[in-house]
Amino acid sequence: MSENAGATPATDTTSADTVRAFLAALERFDIDAAGALLDPDVVYENVSLPAAHGRAATLRLLRSMPRALSGFEAQMHRLAATGPVVLTERTDVLVVGRVRVAFWVCGTFEVHGGRITLWRDYFDWAATTGALFSGVARAIGSLVRRRP
Structure with a gap:
């Protein structure tokens, strides 16, 4: 077997780069840049919640991010691409004021x-709920420690 037999095709890099650019735009709350990377017929789904069908519906959801959050991070742990399919394992961090909610996410992109x-x-809803309580507790703890 040649050294390059298992190499990923060049198109994988393009797909992976698109996903990285998309998540980076969300971190900056640059919803226009993120939207430019979405197909007009995109399907956006958080499993267990109703799917958004189309760029306009997806952008409506994404535009709520800067209104609801003061920060967003997508901390990438793993990214794998084969052809048009990109799989991610990451920790998403939602920030609201002093509260940081960090939870594990697995993403599939085409x-x-x-x-x-x-x-x-x-x-996982249970883990995400636990992360919310932990984030609130840390924020309250930091306020209590700051008092004289």
């Missing part, structure tokens, strides 16, 4: 023609 056609995230 990229065609440089545009995301599918964005499906999986996360």
Whole structure:
């Protein structure tokens, strides 16, 4: 077997780069830049919640981010791409004032023609709820420690 037999095709890099650019735009709350990477017929799904069908519906959801959050981070742990399919394992961090809620997310993206056609995230509700309580407790603890 040659050294390059298992190499990932060049198109994988393009798909992976598209996903990285998309998540980076969300971290900056640059919703226009993120939207430019979405296909007009994109399907966005947080598994267990109703899916958003189309760029306009997805952008309506994404535009609520800067209104609801003071920060967002997508801390990438692993990213794997084969052709148009990109899989991510990451920790998403939602920030509201002093409260930071960090939870594990597995994402599946499909990229065609440089545009995301599918964005499906999986996360555990129990772990996310626990992260919310932990984030609130840390924020309260930091306020209590600051008092004389």
